[in-house]
Amino acid sequence: MKQYSVLIIDDEPDIRQLMAMTLGRMDLDCSQAATVSEALQLLRERPFHFCLTDMKLPDGNGMDIIQLCHSRYPDMPVAMITAYGNMEMAIETLKAGAFDVVAKPVDITRLRELANAALRLTRVPVHMESLPSSDALLGQSAPMRQLKERIQKVARTQAPVFIFGESGTGKELVARLIHHQSSRAEGPFIPVNCGAIPKDLMESEFFGHKKGAFTGATGEKEGFFRAAEGGTLFLDEVAELPLDMQAKLLRVIQEKAIRAVGSEHEVPVDVRIVSASHKNLGKMVEDEKFRQDLFFRLNVIQLEVPRLCERSDDIPHLVQHFIRKYSKEWGMPEARLEPEAMQCLLNYEYPGNVRELENILQRAVTMAEGDEITAYDLHLPGQSSRPTSSLAVSNAENPNDASDDRSLNDGNLESTSSGISDIQHPIETSNLEMYLENIERSAITHALETTRWNKTAAAEKLGISFRALRYRCKKLRID
Numbered sequence: 001m002k003q004y005s006v007l008i009i010d011d012e013p014d015i016r017q018l019m020a021m022t023l024g025r026m027d028l029d030c031s032q033a034a035t036v037s038e039a040l041q042l043l044r045e046r047p048f049h050f051c052l053t054d055m056k057l058p059d060g061n062g063m064d065i066i067q068l069c070h071s072r073y074p075d076m077p078v079a080m081i082t083a084y085g086n087m088e089m090a091i092e093t094l095k096a097g098a099f100d101v102v103a104k105p106v107d108i109t110r111l112r113e114l115a116n117a118a119l120r121l122t123r124v125p126v127h128m129e130s131l132p133s134s135d136a137l138l139g140q141s142a143p144m145r146q147l148k149e150r151i152q153k154v155a156r157t158q159a160p161v162f163i164f165g166e167s168g169t170g171k172e173l174v175a176r177l178i179h180h181q182s183s184r185a186e187g188p189f190i191p192v193n194c195g196a197i198p199k200d201l202m203e204s205e206f207f208g209h210k211k212g213a214f215t216g217a218t219g220e221k222e223g224f225f226r227a228a229e230g231g232t233l234f235l236d237e238v239a240e241l242p243l244d245m246q247a248k249l250l251r252v253i254q255e256k257a258i259r260a261v262g263s264e265h266e267v268p269v270d271v272r273i274v275s276a277s278h279k280n281l282g283k284m285v286e287d288e289k290f291r292q293d294l295f296f297r298l299n300v301i302q303l304e305v306p307r308l309c310e311r312s313d314d315i316p317h318l319v320q321h322f323i324r325k326y327s328k329e330w331g332m333p334e335a336r337l338e339p340e341a342m343q344c345l346l347n348y349e350y351p352g353n354v355r356e357l358e359n360i361l362q363r364a365v366t367m368a369e370g371d372e373i374t375a376y377d378l379h380l381p382g383q384s385s386r387p388t389s390s391l392a393v394s395n396a397e398n399p400n401d402a403s404d405d406r407s408l409n410d411g412n413l414e415s416t417s418s419g420i421s422d423i424q425h426p427i428e429t430s431n432l433e434m435y436l437e438n439i440e441r442s443a444i445t446h447a448l449e450t451t452r453w454n455k456t457a458a459a460e461k462l463g464i465s466f467r468a469l470r471y472r473c474k475k476l477r478i479d
């Protein structure tokens, strides 16, 4: 007995036969229906793994089949085949829950790809629990539960998704989750920050280039589209794409083919596009800063990620997660959070959303005295700081930047009796990072040497906690 069954719905017998023959050769068990009522009868009689339906049927419309299957058989992907294809219709069909839309006459290779992609959903059911923990989208509040339900639905289609939400809300995690739960899960996930690519390199970064295509093109380059072949291309900060690049991207999405810089030929690409921005693209279209046609193509399905202050029920879980994560990462015992500190975290607004909460806790885990994180250790904006002098000056003015928590000021160092006398004003350096790291390393090494490598005494001498010293030694590789 064949393992997978497919229902083909089309009122033209020749087309039904052709599709049944093609799919039959893939060892699929094909049933055929010529009308909506015949299809409904077959669907009642037995389960199918995949369904292909024509748009215009004698007693109804393929859209009815899609809507019905979407609610009654949500696990069965349904693809629409139509001779009356236009962009608006395709978008409506995908919004109604279709797995994909294919134009007639159906190309046999495309039909095989479509069936393979649909059946992968059946073969590899991906559950959230099987995701790498770094990709887990935490949160059980009502808005997060709704979001996760929508993610699960959209993941089962090939439709482009636009993710909208403030910075730090977790848009990239949402995109990864869509990929992991889709039929493309075994393919690559390629994230691209559109705002970070120099304008003159954009075309070659996206579409690749041939050797010698321009000065400096010493070898061939693959480009993001080809790197994402068979998988998902995540266009983060898509609003930052310049208008000429928007036109090129639109063309690639429409043609499903790319031409590398310096090449004569187009090559087909099979990539699902998921995009994101914290900017209102609709407003940018009104202001003529974003192409309307590209906006329609990208925004077939829109997901909005809520701000953290709209789902404060999730804060305790996220807090526990980040404390555990950073304690483990730095080989420290898991710190406890004082109840007053939790209250401060619950009352705070988080303009930088989850990223800001993560950074606050990353810093607090590092800087806390002993194993308890107090409200002082959070350094929330507007909060008075611990009275004792500390090597780690709060960088609360820029809570989104705690990863670079090397906020030593020169005056502070000079007053730590560190023995550093070479700090001159004004200081000139072409590498501030390295300069500060060197100062930090000298201060710590000096303190360790003068205390005969007694870390507790050295920490005291430096005015920082033992945990902070351990973290800094690890970071600066001081053994």
Ligand SMILES: Nc1ncnc2c1ncn2[C@@H]1O[C@H](COP(=O)(O)OP(=O)(O)OP(=O)(O)O)[C@@H](O)[C@H]1O
Residues within 6 Å of the ligand: 134, 136, 137, 138, 139, 165, 166, 167, 168, 169, 170, 171, 172, 173, 174, 236, 278, 354, 355, 358
């Ligand atoms: N729900 C969540 N559960 C766990 N971690 C989260 C969650 N949301 C965000 N994070 C963490 O917060 C940080 C920021 O998330 P992410 O990069 O996905 O946000 P973003 O909305 O794409 O930000 P930006 O717009 O600035 O690119 C990441 O370290 C991510 O792991």
